[in-house]
Amino acid sequence: MCGISGIFDTTGERAIERDLILRVNNTQSHRGPDESHVHLEPGLALGHRRLSVIDLATGSQPLFNQDGSVGVVFNGEIYNYQELMAQLKSMGYLFRTRSDTEVIVHAWSAWGEDCVHRLRGMFAFALWDRSMQTLFLARDRMGVKPMHYAWLPDGSFIFGSELKVLTAHPGFARAIDPLAVEEYFALGYIPDPRCIYQNAHKLPAGHTLTLRRGAAGRPQPRAYWDVRFTNANPIALKDAQAELLERVRESVRLRMVADVPLGAFLSGGVDSSAVVATMAGLSAAPVHTCSIGFDDPRFDETRFAQQVADRYQTDHRLDIVKGDDFDLIDTLAWLYDEPFADSSALPTYRVCQMARQHVTVALSGDGGDESLGGYRRYRMHLGEEAVRGRLPLALRRSMFGPLGRWYPKADWAPRSLRAKTTFQALSMDSVQAYCHSMSQLRSDERRALFSPAFQRSLGGYAALEVFRHHAAQAQTDDPLALIQYLDYKTWLVGDINTKVDRASMAHALEVREPLMDHQLVEWLATLPSDFKIRGGQGKLIFKQAYEPLLPRDVLYRPKMGFSVPLASWLRGPLKVRVRQALLGPHMRGCGYFNTAAIDRLVDEHNSGLRDHATALWMLLMFEAFLRLNAGDTSNG
Structure with a gap:
């Protein structure tokens, strides 16, 4: 590397x-x-x-x-x-x-x-x-x-x-x-x-x-390459499970060649656990594994990682990220060179830092969710697609458009009651709806945030055009395959791979990704989509294939993700910094933002009236970028 x-x-x-x-x-x-x-x-x-x-x-x-x-x-x-x-x-x-x-x-x-x-x-x-x-x-x-x-x-x-x-x-x-x-x-x-x-x-x-x-x-x-979803492989599910195990085994084996110490990240999720289980089957010596935990139990998966480490007797190391571990903001802004708002970059940086003390190469489970249908948003999108398939777009716009506008944004409510985004998505076509679900700030929220002058500089451009461009190249009408393809072109490259590359290379650690092997990705794209999601269960083929190798608790528990307690950080120990940064000279002077809208976001979040953690974190990382590049940037 x-x-x-x-x-x-x-x-x-x-x-x-x-x-x-x-x-x-x-x-x-x-x-x-x-x-x-x-x-x-x-x-x-x-x-x-x-x-x-x-x-x-x-x-x-x-x-x-x-x-x-x-x-x-x-x-x-x-x-x-x-x-x-x-x-x-x-x-x-x-x-x-x-x-x-x-x-x-x-x-x-x-x-x-x-x-x-x-x-x-x-x-x-x-x-x-x-x-x-x-x-x-x-x-x-x-x-x-x-x-x-x-x-x-x-x-x-x-x-x-x-x-x-x-x-x-x-x-x-x-x-x-x-x-x-x-x-x-x-x-x-x-x-x-x-x-x-x-x-x-x-x-x-x-x-x-x-x-x-x-x-x-x-x-x-x-x-020179693109993935083509055919979803037409006639293989039986049981045979596909056996072949999947062999293909993953080959991919992991290829990535275990190194002349330096080698290990793996072990989050406690399905993908990293499967990679570690496979490595253990290929190695005579204990696999070196590293996990990051959080002192907030809502975000901690270490007990699941420990189950896998115990089962395979790995040389396991654990570090706990404290509830005030946010001193990396400027470090991350420098590392990523441009605004980057995935807050899981913080624990990713820490797990790479810890891993590098023991190994030079680490295998990860990245890419499994995209190829195997692991995200909750995939299942939600397929549910929405069932409705979109029954009602014409004009009727959906007239029916769900007003509901999406009028329904309150209930951040505080259980997920089943957060219907605003769903109503909005049902009033859109498939590509626009998926872009909407992937947006950290929806189009109406961005319009409220940007100043009139900055909106004019966009000339009507919207990020939806990124998704439209890729969807036109997808060559599939399968609902799951389309959004998997969109994730390959956007989220996986722009977020996941960028996050891991910069965080790992900050510590001169090489991270290898067996579930992103292109031959494995190509083969998975031939499988029927119901091998991946069936009966509300994501990663069906993967989980069933690894049942003999991994604890059921690891395979079938709800996905947690690699998250940090942003909302409480921003209301607590980061409260003063947020106000000083977002209402300070760099943000006010750049001319991009409606400062009254930023004032409202800060006040509503601090009061507990609304959860604006996503918007405030994005603004905080953007301010760090502006500040580190002060005097060298201009709005072209």
Whole structure:
């Protein structure tokens, strides 16, 4: 696991200063504390920060082929590198290392841009082919590893693992993109390919970007992979359960290859527990496991994690997050480089911090809910779809639209009485309804929050367009498959993978994700949706498959999620900070917000009249971003 960076003169071969590439590369030194190297030649600079995991002795980067004509900087792991290495050796390619990095160099020489189709793993890399004057960027299919890039006014192209690499370049202009602000306050993160800054981009998952020196125009990213939901596999449920166990076992086995200490996160949920159970079956030694608990029992799952740890006799470590563990706000704002409002980034940071004291590589259960139908929102959406399927949209709008407007927002009430969101969703089409359910702040709440001037700068744009764009590519009319596809393109990449990448790399910890193996994802997309959700039970096939391996309490208890007690924090120990930050100069001076609306949110939350924890946390993280970038941003 590493950090990569680079500067490429697209127009010629102007010299690039060594101090410049060193400076931008070292902004991400936390990603690779073991080594730092750069390569310079006319019109090109490549930088690499290394966390040594495989081939500790000879895996340094940038890594070039024998004649020095093709080189790469690479972040991630290629899990099938040994198989590819054997294949490439049979084709006559010579290897000087045992690293997966050298496989990429020779795979390019053998197969060109199609090399990405051969790679199984998590990766973001930039490859330079001097003979072709070509810079080739690629990102893994599930977007586990990040890649940011931008064109500068002088014709230079810059890229890096983190956005801070771009902002460290003196030629990069930090003009905030209003559309990114709209997307952030809708979703709590800024989805690919947008960044908070207008001229910065994220390379989308499953895409490549090819730049040829001297070519006219700016090339666009090209998709090389997508998941297709057929839901037509004729396999019987019992046979599918057996095959699922074998596929997960293979995926975990591939991810247990490392030349450094390896362990796993164990939250007590189904997915991480299944990964640990599988690891235990593949390892002669006890598996190292780490859990984070909370001193608030409403958010604590440690007793379930302990059941799994006891069953498999893991080397288990537990840390408790205290009720006042919120001193990471500025740390997180710096790590994520742009506004990011998933509060579970706090315990994720802590569990990575603890894990790194004992291991360098940790396996996680991320991705299981998306592929297997584990979220409660999936079941709710399918229930709403049953109603939408019986009544035409015009009738639903006239019937449920007014109810959605008039029904009170009962944050304090039991879930069964919180009907406002459901009424609103029933008045919408399927894609709009799912965007509505995924929105941290609904469209009406954002309109109330934004100033009139800022709303005009949006030009009518709404975050719903992100979901519309992806839905048009989904090629499925299955209700569950459609929202799973939408989650793959938005939530999984923009929130889950971003959260884990930044939190883990802050501690130079590599996290691997066996349930996001693309071959496993492709196979799961062939299964009927009722293998995943049936009779109100999510993850049906997964839970039944693991019944012999995991306690029933772990498999069938209600999902808790990795949450923190935000509402009480914001009314209690964070109360003064919230008021000072949200009513302070950065928020008032940026011109984005209706300050009276912020005043009302703060007052209503503090009084206990309403629960505005989500909105206040989003605003607090946005203020931290503005403050850390004070003087460098403007509303473009």
